[in-house]
Amino acid sequence: MLARLHALRTTPEQHDLGLEIVRDQLLPWLRDSSGFRGLIRLWNPAESKTLVITLWADEESLRASAEATVGTTRLALEDYEVSLFDVTDA
Numbered sequence: 001m002l003a004r005l006h007a008l009r010t011t012p013e014q015h016d017l018g019l020e021i022v023r024d025q026l027l028p029w030l031r032d033s034s035g036f037r038g039l040i041r042l043w044n045p046a047e048s049k050t051l052v053i054t055l056w057a058d059e060e061s062l063r064a065s066a067e068a069t070v071g072t073t074r075l076a077l078e079d080y081e082v083s084l085f086d087v088t089d090a
Helices: 012-031 059-064
Strands: 002-009 036-044 049-056 073-081
Touching: 002 059, 012 036, 012 049, 049 059
Parallel strands: none
Antiparallel strands: 002 049, 002 073, 036 049
16 A cells, blocks of 8 residues: 655645545545545644645556645655554544
């Protein structure tokens, strides 16, 4: 499994709008994408920073994924190999 990390500089307004866009528009599209395995979105309001991590089955799926950063400043775009992944249903 592979992961793509989007690190973004976001104001509180951009964070709220971005959350709405991810939830209502991006996630439905990603769920229909071949190889998509999940998305994690983290926000640090003290640093005005948002992290979006998408998980992909393989390199082909990762490369085929679209990059979406609406109205924000990208700080980093990095790809990782997932060495451990464990999620429990809370």
